[in-house]
Amino acid sequence: MAPVPISQIKVGHIDDVQELRKARPAAIPERYVRDMVERPTLASTVPLSSSMHIPIIDLSKLVEGDEDQWRTEMVKLASSCEEWGFFQVINHGIDRSLLETTEKIAMEFFMLPLEEKQKYPMAPGTVQGYGQAFVFSEDQKLDWCNMLALGVEPHFIRNPKLWPTKPAKFSEILEMYSKDIRKLCQNLLRFIALSLDLKQEAFNKMFGVAVQAVRMNYYPPCSRPDLVLGLSPHSDGSALTVLQQGRGNSVGLQILKDKTWVPVQPVPDALVINIGDTLEVLTNGRYKSVEHRAVTHKEKDRLSIVTFYAPSYEIELGPLPELVDENNPCMYKRYNHGEYSHHYVTNKLQGKKTLDFAKIQAKIST
Numbered sequence: 001m002a003p004v005p006i007s008q009i010k011v012g013h014i015d016d017v018q019e020l021r022k023a024r025p026a027a028i029p030e031r032y033v034r035d036m037v038e039r040p041t042l043a044s045t046v047p048l049s050s051s052m053h054i055p056i057i058d059l060s061k062l063v064e065g066d067e068d069q070w071r072t073e074m075v076k077l078a079s080s081c082e083e084w085g086f087f088q089v090i091n092h093g094i095d096r097s098l099l100e101t102t103e104k105i106a107m108e109f110f111m112l113p114l115e116e117k118q119k120y121p122m123a124p125g126t127v128q129g130y131g132q133a134f135v136f137s138e139d140q141k142l143d144w145c146n147m148l149a150l151g152v153e154p155h156f157i158r159n160p161k162l163w164p165t166k167p168a169k170f171s172e173i174l175e176m177y178s179k180d181i182r183k184l185c186q187n188l189l190r191f192i193a194l195s196l197d198l199k200q201e202a203f204n205k206m207f208g209v210a211v212q213a214v215r216m217n218y219y220p221p222c223s224r225p226d227l228v229l230g231l232s233p234h235s236d237g238s239a240l241t242v243l244q245q246g247r248g249n250s251v252g253l254q255i256l257k258d259k260t261w262v263p264v265q266p267v268p269d270a271l272v273i274n275i276g277d278t279l280e281v282l283t284n285g286r287y288k289s290v291e292h293r294a295v296t297h298k299e300k301d302r303l304s305i306v307t308f309y310a311p312s313y314e315i316e317l318g319p320l321p322e323l324v325d326e327n328n329p330c331m332y333k334r335y336n337h338g339e340y341s342h343h344y345v346t347n348k349l350q351g352k353k354t355l356d357f358a359k360i361q362a363k364i365s366t
């Protein structure tokens, strides 16, 4: 992720949420209490009709299915990206044991004493290390979440000082995990290109030297989950995001569909995939980068391990010419991905507002 100048950013004291939970204050501190309009509808209170489940894509049917299976899955992939911007992928080819080990080391990291975790501090205005990202002022509401965020690829975005040395195998496992997730992203992008009738080269040159970052989010239980948010509403700046939810964790991720917050029910062994802003721009808005957030639970904690996969910073982005015509006028300008990345990490999470950067403003009629 692009470095951000950290001068002039005053964020005040930010409590570590796990420590806050341990201290069990009589009331939730004001900085975490959301304004009325932002307070969450909790998963347990949202009626669940089956049509509200995000689609499930079986990757094995795309990789090795017969022609019928391939076609059916491809149609499902296209409609998921158009209508939901989200899907869960099963039979994704990543070893269950690797997913479990990664979850284990992530959890072990968050369970370390605070002094140990604070050896990897996320400085105000930066997005790597342990702490809270996207905080830029003292009056901004805070998320009920602790994060560990690390740049992974290409190597120059890494800050090796922020890679934990405890638990012992952390770096080694994260490296293996990232490699497999990277392959999955490449695979998915290949099928996404096919689903749009695009030539592979259209994407290949953009993702040749892709940027990959991992964020581990830990949400401790919260005595008043109705007042706080685990993670503020946002869309991801990536092209694709891969999200692994902790096994047996409570439902926490919610996506905004037709103005309603829909909880994403965890499916065993599935990974949640979502389209990020960059793919929305590349596809001229056909595939949607959908707003999402995380809510907390009264008794249960929750972990998510999130990989952001994006083009190299020097790549120039804009809608692919194949997806622009008379009926689909160009909706986004051309810009350098590094610029967008910088814009993304220097603004607080605020729904889909960050993407305004790339939108061509509607011409004012005279």
Ligand SMILES: O=C(O)CCC(=O)C(=O)O
Pocket: 215, 217, 231, 236, 243, 252, 253, 254, 292, 293, 294, 303, 304, 306
């Ligand atoms: O924890 C979750 O389910 C959401 C995480 C997320 O959206 C993110 O890290 O960008």
Ligand SMILES: [Fe+2]
Pocket: 234, 235, 236, 241, 292
């Ligand atoms: Fe996200």
